[in-house]
Amino acid sequence: MKDYYVILTGSKNNAGDYLIKYRAKKLFSEYRPDREIVDLNGWEKLSDKSLEIVNNACALILLGGPALQNKMYPKVYALRENLNDITVPIIMMGVGWYSKVGNWKETYTYKMDQQSHLLLEKIANSGYASSVRDYHTLNTLNVFGHQKVLMTGCPALYDIEKIKQDVTFSKKIKKIGYSLGVSMVTSPAMMKQMQNVLLLLKKIFPDSEIVTVFHHSISKDFLDTAGATKKLYKTHIKFLNWLEENGFPHEDISGSAENLMDFYSRCDLHIGYRVHAHIFMSSISKYSVLLSEDGRGKALEKVIGGNIIDSYTSVNDSLFIKIIHKLNIPYDNFKPNSYILEDIQHMFTYELSNGIKFLQPRSEIDRHFEVMLKFLKQLP
Numbered sequence: 001m002k003d004y005y006v007i008l009t010g011s012k013n014n015a016g017d018y019l020i021k022y023r024a025k026k027l028f029s030e031y032r033p034d035r036e037i038v039d040l041n042g043w044e045k046l047s048d049k050s051l052e053i054v055n056n057a058c059a060l061i062l063l064g065g066p067a068l069q070n071k072m073y074p075k076v077y078a079l080r081e082n083l084n085d086i087t088v089p090i091i092m093m094g095v096g097w098y099s100k101v102g103n104w105k106e107t108y109t110y111k112m113d114q115q116s117h118l119l120l121e122k123i124a125n126s127g128y129a130s131s132v133r134d135y136h137t138l139n140t141l142n143v144f145g146h147q148k149v150l151m152t153g154c155p156a157l158y159d160i161e162k163i164k165q166d167v168t169f170s171k172k173i174k175k176i177g178y179s180l181g182v183s184m185v186t187s188p189a190m191m192k193q194m195q196n197v198l199l200l201l202k203k204i205f206p207d208s209e210i211v212t213v214f215h216h217s218i219s220k221d222f223l224d225t226a227g228a229t230k231k232l233y234k235t236h237i238k239f240l241n242w243l244e245e246n247g248f249p250h251e252d253i254s255g256s257a258e259n260l261m262d263f264y265s266r267c268d269l270h271i272g273y274r275v276h277a278h279i280f281m282s283s284i285s286k287y288s289v290l291l292s293e294d295g296r297g298k299a300l301e302k303v304i305g306g307n308i309i310d311s312y313t314s315v316n317d318s319l320f321i322k323i324i325h326k327l328n329i330p331y332d333n334f335k336p337n338s339y340i341l342e343d344i345q346h347m348f349t350y351e352l353s354n355g356i357k358f359l360q361p362r363s364e365i366d367r368h369f370e371v372m373l374k375f376l377k378q379l380p
Contacts, residue, residue: 005035005379006057007093008042008077010065013225015215015253015260016156016276020064022257023283024093024155031376042067043226045078051085058380059089059128064155066098066296068137072116083118089126089380090119094155096133097140100317102295107139120146131375134299152372153303156276157365159283167285167362169355173268176201176210181273183293183312185235186325187334190293193311194273195242197291200341201271204348212243213263215274217254271344273311275300282306282361289347291340303368304361307351309343312336 007024011017021039028037038053040046042062046054054060067076073083080086099106112120123130124146131152132138138151178198184191201210218236222228243250253259260280264270270281271289275296281288282304290297291311301308316333324331337343351358 002034002036003058004038005032005059005061006038006040006054007061007063008040009063010042010067010076012227013217013222013254015256016274016279017065018255018257019156019260019276019280020094020154022156022261023158024063026160027155027158027372027376030160031373032379035379041226042077045074046080046086051080055087057088059091059126060086061379062090062092062095062123064094064133065096067092067095068112068132068140069098070111070113070116072112073119074115077119079119083122086122089128090123091126091128091379092123092130092132093375094131094133094152095137096154096296096299097137099136099295100315102136102292102298104136104139106295107136108143110140110143112144117144120144124148128380129375129378131372133303134296135302136295136299150371150375151303151368152375153365153368154276154279155372156279157283157304158369158372162284162362163369164366165285165362167359169359170268171352173205173208173287173352175267175269176205176208177213177264177267177270177272177277178210179213179215179270179272179274179277180236180239181291181293181311182216182232183273183315183334184239185229185231187332187336189332189336190312190334191235191239193336193340194239196341197271197344198248200344204345208268210248211263211267212239212248212250213272213274213277214240214250214252215254215260215277218250218252222254273297278306278308283365285362287351287358288361289344304364305357306361306364307347307357309340309347310337311340313338 009021129148131150133154253263269287270277273291273293278288278290289307293311312334314335321333
Protein backbone atom coordinates (compact mmCIF):
# COMPACT_ATOMS: atom_id res chain seq x y z
CA MET A 1 0.00 0.00 0.00
CA LYS A 2 1.22 3.49 -0.88
CA ASP A 3 1.70 6.15 1.76
CA TYR A 4 -1.16 8.63 1.90
CA TYR A 5 -2.35 12.15 2.64
CA VAL A 6 -5.52 12.91 4.58
CA ILE A 7 -7.40 15.84 3.05
CA LEU A 8 -10.05 17.76 5.00
CA THR A 9 -12.70 19.12 2.64
CA GLY A 10 -15.88 21.19 2.97
CA SER A 11 -18.12 19.80 0.22
CA LYS A 12 -21.71 19.63 1.49
CA ASN A 13 -24.03 20.66 -1.37
CA ASN A 14 -22.45 23.55 -3.27
CA ALA A 15 -21.14 22.32 -6.63
CA GLY A 16 -18.10 24.59 -6.42
CA ASP A 17 -16.85 22.89 -3.25
CA TYR A 18 -16.99 19.53 -5.01
CA LEU A 19 -15.02 20.97 -7.93
CA ILE A 20 -12.17 21.99 -5.59
CA LYS A 21 -11.91 18.45 -4.26
CA TYR A 22 -12.23 16.85 -7.70
CA ARG A 23 -9.49 18.96 -9.24
CA ALA A 24 -7.17 18.60 -6.22
CA LYS A 25 -7.42 14.80 -6.41
CA LYS A 26 -6.54 14.95 -10.11
CA LEU A 27 -3.45 17.02 -9.28
CA PHE A 28 -2.37 14.54 -6.60
CA SER A 29 -2.94 11.61 -8.95
CA GLU A 30 -0.86 13.18 -11.71
CA TYR A 31 1.95 14.82 -9.77
CA ARG A 32 2.10 12.87 -6.50
CA PRO A 33 1.26 9.32 -7.62
CA ASP A 34 3.37 8.10 -4.70
CA ARG A 35 0.54 9.08 -2.33
CA GLU A 36 -3.01 7.82 -1.92
CA ILE A 37 -5.73 10.22 -0.75
CA VAL A 38 -8.03 9.72 2.24
CA ASP A 39 -10.87 12.26 2.25
CA LEU A 40 -12.54 13.38 5.51
CA ASN A 41 -15.16 16.04 6.25
CA GLY A 42 -13.40 19.11 7.60
CA TRP A 43 -16.29 20.29 9.77
CA GLU A 44 -16.46 17.05 11.76
CA LYS A 45 -14.33 16.45 14.85
CA LEU A 46 -11.67 13.81 14.47
CA SER A 47 -12.73 10.70 16.35
CA ASP A 48 -10.06 8.51 17.93
CA LYS A 49 -10.30 6.24 14.88
CA SER A 50 -9.97 9.18 12.46
CA LEU A 51 -7.08 10.56 14.51
CA GLU A 52 -5.23 7.29 14.09
CA ILE A 53 -5.75 7.50 10.32
CA VAL A 54 -4.47 11.09 10.33
CA ASN A 55 -1.40 10.37 12.44
CA ASN A 56 -0.40 7.46 10.21
CA ALA A 57 -0.51 9.73 7.13
CA CYS A 58 2.36 11.67 5.58
CA ALA A 59 0.44 14.93 6.15
CA LEU A 60 -2.96 16.40 6.99
CA ILE A 61 -3.98 18.79 4.22
CA LEU A 62 -6.64 21.48 4.75
CA LEU A 63 -8.09 21.78 1.28
CA GLY A 64 -9.55 24.85 -0.39
CA GLY A 65 -12.47 27.13 0.30
CA PRO A 66 -12.71 30.44 2.21
CA ALA A 67 -11.40 28.74 5.36
CA LEU A 68 -9.08 31.49 6.57
CA GLN A 69 -11.60 33.30 8.76
CA ASN A 70 -12.57 34.00 12.33
CA LYS A 71 -13.10 30.68 14.13
CA MET A 72 -11.26 28.82 11.37
CA TYR A 73 -10.65 26.41 14.23
CA PRO A 74 -12.95 24.86 15.32
CA LYS A 75 -15.81 26.28 13.16
CA VAL A 76 -14.37 25.45 9.72
CA TYR A 77 -11.99 22.69 10.80
CA ALA A 78 -13.21 20.98 13.96
CA LEU A 79 -10.05 18.84 14.35
CA ARG A 80 -9.44 17.96 18.05
CA GLU A 81 -9.84 19.90 21.28
CA ASN A 82 -6.11 19.47 21.77
CA LEU A 83 -4.27 20.28 18.54
CA ASN A 84 -1.22 18.47 19.86
CA ASP A 85 -3.14 15.20 19.40
CA ILE A 86 -2.27 15.66 15.72
CA THR A 87 1.37 14.66 15.29
CA VAL A 88 1.79 14.88 11.49
CA PRO A 89 2.43 18.10 9.52
CA ILE A 90 -0.71 20.18 8.91
CA ILE A 91 -0.56 22.00 5.57
CA MET A 92 -3.02 24.33 3.82
CA MET A 93 -3.73 23.91 0.10
CA GLY A 94 -5.58 26.57 -1.90
CA VAL A 95 -7.20 28.10 1.18
CA GLY A 96 -8.67 31.61 0.89
CA TRP A 97 -9.81 34.47 3.06
CA TYR A 98 -13.47 35.40 3.62
CA SER A 99 -14.45 39.05 3.38
CA LYS A 100 -17.73 40.64 2.39
CA VAL A 101 -16.17 44.01 1.53
CA GLY A 102 -13.03 42.57 -0.05
CA ASN A 103 -10.78 45.63 -0.27
CA TRP A 104 -6.99 45.18 -0.22
CA LYS A 105 -6.59 47.35 2.88
CA GLU A 106 -8.62 44.77 4.81
CA THR A 107 -5.69 42.38 4.53
CA TYR A 108 -3.91 44.62 7.06
CA THR A 109 -6.77 44.67 9.57
CA TYR A 110 -8.14 41.14 9.10
CA LYS A 111 -9.43 39.59 12.34
CA MET A 112 -8.97 36.01 13.45
CA ASP A 113 -9.54 34.68 16.96
CA GLN A 114 -6.85 33.23 19.22
CA GLN A 115 -7.83 29.59 18.60
CA SER A 116 -7.42 30.06 14.86
CA HIS A 117 -4.02 31.68 15.34
CA LEU A 118 -2.97 28.59 17.32
CA LEU A 119 -3.83 26.48 14.28
CA LEU A 120 -1.93 28.84 11.97
CA GLU A 121 1.12 28.58 14.24
CA LYS A 122 0.96 24.77 14.12
CA ILE A 123 0.71 24.93 10.32
CA ALA A 124 3.67 27.34 10.17
CA ASN A 125 5.73 24.99 12.34
CA SER A 126 5.07 22.01 10.05
CA GLY A 127 8.28 22.64 8.15
CA TYR A 128 6.47 22.76 4.77
CA ALA A 129 5.08 25.59 2.68
CA SER A 130 1.30 25.99 2.61
CA SER A 131 -0.60 27.32 -0.39
CA VAL A 132 -3.34 29.92 -0.72
CA ARG A 133 -5.71 30.74 -3.55
CA ASP A 134 -5.18 34.50 -3.96
CA TYR A 135 -2.86 37.41 -3.18
CA HIS A 136 -5.25 38.94 -0.64
CA THR A 137 -4.94 35.77 1.45
CA LEU A 138 -1.18 35.69 0.93
CA ASN A 139 -0.83 39.26 2.21
CA THR A 140 -3.11 38.55 5.17
CA LEU A 141 -0.86 35.69 6.26
CA ASN A 142 2.25 37.78 5.66
CA VAL A 143 0.82 40.48 7.94
CA PHE A 144 0.24 37.79 10.58
CA GLY A 145 3.94 36.96 10.27
CA HIS A 146 3.65 33.77 8.19
CA GLN A 147 6.06 33.86 5.25
CA LYS A 148 6.31 30.21 4.21
CA VAL A 149 3.30 30.43 1.90
CA LEU A 150 2.92 30.01 -1.87
CA MET A 151 0.19 31.63 -3.95
CA THR A 152 -0.82 28.64 -6.07
CA GLY A 153 -4.37 29.70 -6.86
CA CYS A 154 -7.38 27.48 -6.20
CA PRO A 155 -6.85 23.81 -7.22
CA ALA A 156 -10.04 24.13 -9.29
CA LEU A 157 -8.17 26.41 -11.73
CA TYR A 158 -6.21 23.52 -13.15
CA ASP A 159 -7.50 21.25 -15.88
CA ILE A 160 -4.30 19.35 -16.65
CA GLU A 161 -5.33 18.73 -20.26
CA LYS A 162 -5.82 22.44 -20.96
CA ILE A 163 -2.57 23.80 -19.49
CA LYS A 164 -0.62 25.87 -22.06
CA GLN A 165 -3.01 25.08 -24.90
CA ASP A 166 -3.65 27.80 -27.46
CA VAL A 167 -6.94 29.69 -27.20
CA THR A 168 -8.78 31.03 -30.22
CA PHE A 169 -11.27 33.88 -30.16
CA SER A 170 -14.80 33.18 -31.40
CA LYS A 171 -17.88 35.39 -31.51
CA LYS A 172 -20.30 32.43 -31.48
CA ILE A 173 -22.33 32.36 -28.27
CA LYS A 174 -25.01 29.67 -28.53
CA LYS A 175 -25.51 28.74 -24.88
CA ILE A 176 -25.06 30.88 -21.76
CA GLY A 177 -24.96 29.73 -18.15
CA TYR A 178 -26.15 32.41 -15.72
CA SER A 179 -25.15 31.65 -12.12
CA LEU A 180 -26.95 33.11 -9.10
CA GLY A 181 -25.24 34.58 -6.07
CA VAL A 182 -26.07 34.35 -2.38
CA SER A 183 -26.13 38.08 -1.60
CA MET A 184 -29.86 38.05 -2.41
CA VAL A 185 -30.46 36.09 0.82
CA THR A 186 -30.08 39.31 2.85
CA SER A 187 -30.54 41.85 0.06
CA PRO A 188 -33.75 42.30 -1.95
CA ALA A 189 -31.87 44.91 -3.98
CA MET A 190 -29.34 42.30 -5.06
CA MET A 191 -32.13 39.90 -6.02
CA LYS A 192 -33.63 42.65 -8.18
CA GLN A 193 -30.23 43.20 -9.74
CA MET A 194 -29.93 39.50 -10.58
CA GLN A 195 -33.32 39.60 -12.27
CA ASN A 196 -32.41 42.75 -14.22
CA VAL A 197 -29.11 41.24 -15.40
CA LEU A 198 -30.96 38.23 -16.76
CA LEU A 199 -33.44 40.48 -18.60
CA LEU A 200 -30.51 42.42 -20.07
CA LEU A 201 -28.82 39.22 -21.26
CA LYS A 202 -32.00 38.31 -23.12
CA LYS A 203 -31.72 41.62 -25.01
CA ILE A 204 -28.00 41.32 -25.73
CA PHE A 205 -28.23 37.66 -26.83
CA PRO A 206 -31.74 37.25 -28.30
CA ASP A 207 -30.78 34.14 -30.25
CA SER A 208 -28.85 32.39 -27.46
CA GLU A 209 -30.10 29.80 -24.98
CA ILE A 210 -29.75 31.33 -21.50
CA VAL A 211 -30.04 28.94 -18.56
CA THR A 212 -30.06 30.11 -14.93
CA VAL A 213 -27.92 27.81 -12.77
CA PHE A 214 -28.40 26.89 -9.12
CA HIS A 215 -25.16 25.77 -7.46
CA HIS A 216 -27.06 25.03 -4.23
CA SER A 217 -29.95 22.61 -4.45
CA ILE A 218 -33.53 23.75 -5.02
CA SER A 219 -34.83 20.41 -3.75
CA LYS A 220 -36.32 20.13 -0.26
CA ASP A 221 -33.64 17.51 0.39
CA PHE A 222 -31.21 20.44 0.59
CA LEU A 223 -32.51 21.17 4.09
CA ASP A 224 -31.16 17.80 5.22
CA THR A 225 -27.65 18.73 4.03
CA ALA A 226 -24.99 19.62 6.60
CA GLY A 227 -24.80 23.38 7.05
CA ALA A 228 -27.91 24.12 4.95
CA THR A 229 -29.94 27.22 5.81
CA LYS A 230 -33.67 27.74 5.38
CA LYS A 231 -33.03 31.34 4.29
CA LEU A 232 -30.92 30.27 1.32
CA TYR A 233 -33.44 27.61 0.33
CA LYS A 234 -36.44 29.97 0.57
CA THR A 235 -34.61 32.68 -1.38
CA HIS A 236 -33.75 30.24 -4.15
CA ILE A 237 -37.36 29.05 -4.34
CA LYS A 238 -38.51 32.67 -4.57
CA PHE A 239 -36.13 33.26 -7.48
CA LEU A 240 -37.16 29.96 -9.07
CA ASN A 241 -40.80 31.08 -9.01
CA TRP A 242 -39.84 34.35 -10.73
CA LEU A 243 -37.96 32.42 -13.41
CA GLU A 244 -40.93 30.18 -14.11
CA GLU A 245 -43.36 33.12 -14.17
CA ASN A 246 -41.15 34.86 -16.76
CA GLY A 247 -40.42 31.79 -18.89
CA PHE A 248 -36.69 31.41 -18.13
CA PRO A 249 -35.19 27.89 -18.07
CA HIS A 250 -33.08 26.77 -15.12
CA GLU A 251 -30.90 23.86 -14.01
CA ASP A 252 -29.84 22.52 -10.60
CA ILE A 253 -26.19 21.40 -10.69
CA SER A 254 -25.68 21.00 -6.94
CA GLY A 255 -24.14 18.02 -5.20
CA SER A 256 -21.19 17.07 -7.40
CA ALA A 257 -18.30 18.33 -9.47
CA GLU A 258 -19.53 16.25 -12.40
CA ASN A 259 -22.82 18.19 -12.55
CA LEU A 260 -20.94 21.49 -12.68
CA MET A 261 -18.43 20.33 -15.27
CA ASP A 262 -21.04 18.71 -17.50
CA PHE A 263 -23.28 21.79 -17.55
CA TYR A 264 -20.66 24.48 -18.10
CA SER A 265 -18.74 22.38 -20.65
CA ARG A 266 -21.85 22.69 -22.82
CA CYS A 267 -21.87 26.49 -22.49
CA ASP A 268 -20.04 29.02 -24.66
CA LEU A 269 -20.24 31.70 -22.00
CA HIS A 270 -20.78 31.98 -18.26
CA ILE A 271 -21.88 35.16 -16.59
CA GLY A 272 -22.94 35.41 -12.98
CA TYR A 273 -22.01 35.49 -9.34
CA ARG A 274 -20.52 32.07 -8.64
CA VAL A 275 -16.75 32.16 -8.28
CA HIS A 276 -16.24 28.51 -9.20
CA ALA A 277 -18.34 28.79 -12.33
CA HIS A 278 -15.93 31.54 -13.38
CA ILE A 279 -12.93 29.45 -12.31
CA PHE A 280 -14.12 26.36 -14.19
CA MET A 281 -14.88 28.19 -17.44
CA SER A 282 -11.53 29.97 -17.26
CA SER A 283 -9.79 26.63 -16.60
CA ILE A 284 -11.14 25.15 -19.84
CA SER A 285 -10.44 28.35 -21.82
CA LYS A 286 -14.06 29.37 -22.26
CA TYR A 287 -15.54 32.83 -21.83
CA SER A 288 -16.67 33.95 -18.41
CA VAL A 289 -17.79 37.14 -16.67
CA LEU A 290 -17.86 37.16 -12.87
CA LEU A 291 -20.18 39.59 -11.11
CA SER A 292 -18.30 39.78 -7.85
CA GLU A 293 -20.42 39.87 -4.68
CA ASP A 294 -17.67 39.54 -2.04
CA GLY A 295 -13.94 39.50 -1.42
CA ARG A 296 -13.41 36.13 -3.11
CA GLY A 297 -14.27 37.56 -6.51
CA LYS A 298 -12.28 40.73 -5.98
CA ALA A 299 -9.25 38.70 -4.96
CA LEU A 300 -9.58 36.33 -7.93
CA GLU A 301 -9.18 39.23 -10.36
CA LYS A 302 -5.63 39.77 -9.08
CA VAL A 303 -4.87 36.11 -9.80
CA ILE A 304 -6.23 35.48 -13.31
CA GLY A 305 -7.44 38.87 -14.57
CA GLY A 306 -10.28 38.53 -17.05
CA ASN A 307 -13.72 40.09 -16.89
CA ILE A 308 -14.75 40.68 -13.27
CA ILE A 309 -17.31 43.37 -12.49
CA ASP A 310 -18.18 44.42 -8.94
CA SER A 311 -21.90 43.88 -8.40
CA TYR A 312 -21.96 46.08 -5.29
CA THR A 313 -20.35 49.28 -4.04
CA SER A 314 -20.62 48.64 -0.30
CA VAL A 315 -21.91 46.11 2.22
CA ASN A 316 -22.62 46.39 5.92
CA ASP A 317 -21.16 43.31 7.58
CA SER A 318 -21.10 44.58 11.16
CA LEU A 319 -21.89 42.40 14.17
CA PHE A 320 -25.08 44.40 14.70
CA ILE A 321 -26.32 43.58 11.19
CA LYS A 322 -25.43 39.90 11.64
CA ILE A 323 -27.53 39.81 14.83
CA ILE A 324 -30.44 41.51 13.05
CA HIS A 325 -30.34 38.94 10.26
CA LYS A 326 -30.10 36.08 12.76
CA LEU A 327 -33.28 37.40 14.40
CA ASN A 328 -34.94 37.39 10.95
CA ILE A 329 -35.37 41.17 11.01
CA PRO A 330 -35.30 42.40 7.37
CA TYR A 331 -32.40 44.73 6.61
CA ASP A 332 -30.83 45.18 3.19
CA ASN A 333 -27.10 45.32 3.90
CA PHE A 334 -25.90 45.65 0.27
CA LYS A 335 -25.63 48.74 -1.88
CA PRO A 336 -25.69 47.41 -5.45
CA ASN A 337 -23.59 48.80 -8.28
CA SER A 338 -26.12 51.15 -9.89
CA TYR A 339 -24.21 51.05 -13.20
CA ILE A 340 -23.85 47.30 -13.50
CA LEU A 341 -26.16 46.99 -16.51
CA GLU A 342 -24.12 49.62 -18.34
CA ASP A 343 -20.91 47.92 -17.27
CA ILE A 344 -22.12 44.60 -18.66
CA GLN A 345 -23.38 46.15 -21.92
CA HIS A 346 -20.13 48.03 -22.54
CA MET A 347 -18.00 45.01 -21.65
CA PHE A 348 -19.80 42.71 -24.11
CA THR A 349 -19.74 45.36 -26.86
CA TYR A 350 -15.96 45.55 -26.58
CA GLU A 351 -15.09 41.94 -25.76
CA LEU A 352 -17.21 40.39 -28.50
CA SER A 353 -15.30 42.54 -30.97
CA ASN A 354 -11.81 42.08 -29.54
CA GLY A 355 -11.76 39.26 -26.98
CA ILE A 356 -8.83 40.68 -25.00
CA LYS A 357 -9.93 39.99 -21.41
CA PHE A 358 -11.82 36.84 -22.41
CA LEU A 359 -8.45 35.32 -23.37
CA GLN A 360 -6.40 36.67 -20.46
CA PRO A 361 -7.10 34.00 -17.77
CA ARG A 362 -5.49 31.22 -19.82
CA SER A 363 -2.00 32.72 -19.64
CA GLU A 364 -2.34 33.66 -15.96
CA ILE A 365 -3.52 30.17 -15.00
CA ASP A 366 -0.58 28.67 -16.89
CA ARG A 367 1.90 30.91 -15.01
CA HIS A 368 0.48 30.05 -11.60
CA PHE A 369 0.41 26.35 -12.44
CA GLU A 370 4.20 26.32 -12.07
CA VAL A 371 3.79 27.50 -8.48
CA MET A 372 1.20 24.78 -7.82
CA LEU A 373 3.69 22.18 -9.06
CA LYS A 374 6.35 23.64 -6.78
CA PHE A 375 3.95 23.29 -3.85
CA LEU A 376 3.00 19.70 -4.68
CA LYS A 377 6.57 18.55 -5.13
CA GLN A 378 7.70 19.88 -1.74
CA LEU A 379 4.99 18.02 0.19
CA PRO A 380 6.23 15.19 2.46
